[in-house]
Amino acid sequence: MPPKNNKNQNNKKENKIGIESKKEEDFPNWYRQVLIRSEMLDYYDVSGCYILRPWAYRIWKEIQNFLSDEFEKLGVEDSYFPMFVTKKVLEREKDHVEGFAPEVAWVTKAGTSDLAEPIAIRPTSETVMYPYYANWIRSHRDLPLRLNQWCNVVRWEFKNPQPFLRTREFLWQEGHTAFATKKEADEEVLNILELYRRVYEDLLAVPVILGKKSEKEKFAGGDYTTTCEGFIPAVGRGIQGATSHHLGQNFAKMFGIECENENKEKQLVFQNSWGITTRTIGVMIMVHSDNKGLVLPPRVASKQVIIIPCGINAKTTEEDRQKVYAKVEELVKTLKDGGIRAESDCRDVYTSGWKYNHWEMKGVPIRLEVGPRDIANNEARCVLRYNGEKKQISLENVCENIKKELDAIQADMLRIATEQRDAQLARITEWKDFVPNLDKKCIILAPWCQETKCEEEVKEQSASIALADQPEDEKAPSMGAKTLCMPFNEPDIKESDGLKCFHCGKPATKWTLWGRSY
Incomplete structure (x- = not known):
């Protein structure tokens, strides 16, 4: 039914609404106001945790629906594993646990009584799931095993939480798969990464760059990590959008995940893990929204x-x-x-x-x-x-x-x-051009030697220069730049090209994307 006519126009509500901060002047407050006033989320009384209101959760549902359909086409099945993991199991993979140790939240009490052993809340589920993969996989006929779960995870230890981007609890999907051959696993890594690209570009209208992470930035305990890298033009920062990892046989060795091949010989399986989170929503908001709101x-x-x-x-x-x-x-x-x-x-x-x-x-x-x-x-x-x-x-x-x-x-x-994004993507070959382009809010493609020491020096020195140049500006993006990825669409550097690493001067091997990042 239409509402009754109200001829007294002065009785109508004219509540002031709008964004008071400007995106180009005060990005953090602008972002906060957009989230709250557009009714995307609300703040919770536990720092780093947020309430996703229906306007935001519907976006996550659209992403879920798309990926669930595509996963099913690939033969991936949904499952659910407990959120708790014992300390003993969590610590079985040394490199993996060291990568997450500072972020792990522990349950130490039940009521007023101390637990006999602290129990961790999953920061990710490799160590939760893989003991059972070892039970379920016996023969090559049990492969491939492809499981996915939609769940929440908790990563606790950090400062300055950012809604959607850096939160202590977040929603995600995590896929964990096992194969008889490395070739099959490698193919899936890229198939999944392509699905994540489609989430960003086809659903969210956000361009991403696909590539491989450096050894320093790859997933702890994995062989290699591929990534979708986004970019926030307003602040000139890159942001990791989603990752697809090849774990090799590292976890299989640790958890005894073996199969009997066609020759009745025991072999370790090859594994992948891959995930995308509600960070997608934050990236979308930062890229598209304006001074009128969402x-x-x-x-x-x-x-x-x-x-x-x-x-x-x-x-x-x-x-x-x-x-x-x-x-x-x-x-x-x-x-x-x-x-x-x-x-x-x-x-x-x-x-x-x-x-x-x-x-x-x-x-x-x-x-x-x-x-x-x-x-x-x-x-x-x-x-x-x-x-x-x-x-x-x-x-x-x-x-x-x-x-x-x-x-x-x-x-x-x-x-x-x-x-x-393309207007703020600089291609350089010399160190002298690096920080000036960062300060112009650019991400940078540069020839690099792929040495971790060089990577660490770039981050340290670019941070020092930025701090020295702008000590009075608390809002300046003064953190050092790091590698974002080695883009797949950039050709390998051949020795005959004669390109040197833009920072250390050694022979370059890869064009690499660098930037300040979230």
Whole structure:
């Protein structure tokens, strides 16, 4: 039913809404305000933990739905393992536990009594799952074993938590697979990484660079790590978007995961692990949102279209008023029947202007404004959130018209974000150009020798130079740069190329992406 007419316009709520901090001036406060005022999350009374409100959780559900369908095509099955792990089991893989030791949260009491042995809350599940893989795998006929779980994990020890990006508890999926051959495992690593690329680029309209991590940055206990690296243009920082690891036979050796091959010989299996988290949501927000609030890509938006009645005032006849509200509800039904996530806002206690600001804040991709004149012309005013464009749209074949607009928005958001990233990607060959480009908020491609000592020196020296240059600016991105990845789309450096490492001058072996990062 349409709301009752309220001719006293002064009684309508005109609550002040909006983002007070500017993205380009005070990024941390801008980000915080966008999250809270768009109703994406709320802060919890345990530091580093946050409440995901429905507007945010719907995005995670869209990611889950996409990946679950794709995992099923690959033969990956869902499962669930306990969140607790004993100290004895956690410490079986030395390199692995050392990589996570500072972040592990421990349960030490039950009521008022001390536990006989502290129990860890999983920071990741390799050591939880693999003792049982050893029980379940006996023959090559038991392979491949491909399991995934959607769950939460806890990583405790850090300062300065960031909602979605760096939290003590977060949601993720983690896949753990075992194969008879390295070739099969290697192929899966890249297949999964491609799915993660599609999450970012096809769903979230965020461009990513695929590549391999350095030895220093790879997953603790693994053979090698591949990664999707994102970029936040407003602050010039890279961010790890998702990872797919080849574990080799390291964990198989530690946990005794063996199979009998076709020649009835015992062999260790080859394993992978891979995961993507709710960090995806934070990256999307930072890349696309603006000083009006959230900007959502259509494919993951909880509501893709909001329809608002307008042009109704004290002089509007009751008949015309009823026609407007009836048309709005008819449009909602038509769009929903056509598979478009649509909703109306017919609340009479708010002005049209307040509603426009409210739904802009929440990032709905399309706003349709429908008034008496629009109905007479069988059209509506269509306002696009991502660029503010306004146009009249015919209500003939409205589903088809709106779907075209949504597809165009999705594609253009990715195009804009890609152009922004590429404009801040510098290619250099000399150390003297490194920090100046970092200070221009760039990520950097440079020829590198792949030596860990050199990598550590780059991080230390780039941090020192930044601190020396800008000691008075607390908001300056003064931390040192590190390797983000060795991009797959960059050719190997041959000895005949004669390229030297940009930092130490030794022969370079890989073009490598560097940057300050989250």
